Amino acid sequence: MTIITKKIENQFSQSLEVLKKFNKLENFSKIENASTTILNGLKKGGKIISCGNGGSMSDAMHFAEELTGKYREERPSIPAISISDPSHITCVGNDYGFDFIFSRYIESIGSKNDILLAISTSGNSKNIINAIKAARQKKMEVIALTGFNGGKIAELCKYDKSINEIRVPHNEYSDRIQEIHIKIIHSLIKIIEDKLN
Helix, strand or coil: CCHHHHHHHHHHHHHHHHHHHHCCHHHHHHHHHHHHHHHHHHHCCCCEEEEECCHHHHHHHHHHHHHHCCCCCCCCCCCEEECCCHHHHHHHHHHCCHHHCCHHHHHHHCCCCCEEEEECCCCCCHHHHHHHHHHHHCCCEEEEEEECCCHHHHHHHHHCCCEEEEEECCCCCHHHHHHHHHHHHHHHHHHHHHHHC
């Protein structure tokens, strides 16, 4: 085995270890509860708004496009949008600051029956925390995907039970957390698609 092959093997072994730690009934229950929250909102005419930074923005976009487009089965399009418009982000970032790029969007189009999927591997991203606060002011339900110890988002959850935090308890690099986040996202999409089909 070459040094590079060994490094590749280590990457996959690390991913497997993080998955094993997350692979618990309590986490599956949280995913089920999140899917129920989303389905209830959709049945009331709501939409899903998703947001994240960097790789998490890519995950937020992926979540929305799988719902508006197609995941596995033929079915009607599901109302979902990610906050990823560069003109909005640069406008708000320039005029108000980066911390408000998501919350301003929610202030403009968020409604009571909508659901926010907020993604922050650290749980400490100020713009994600502001998005959660803006969503709760609109009486929106919130699903937060976090990592590490949940950060400040975990603190918010202690005081507001309408925030459903699904945490990947990994304390090293964010990429391992993001790998589980995308699995959570795919699980949510599959449940939503099955129930609405």
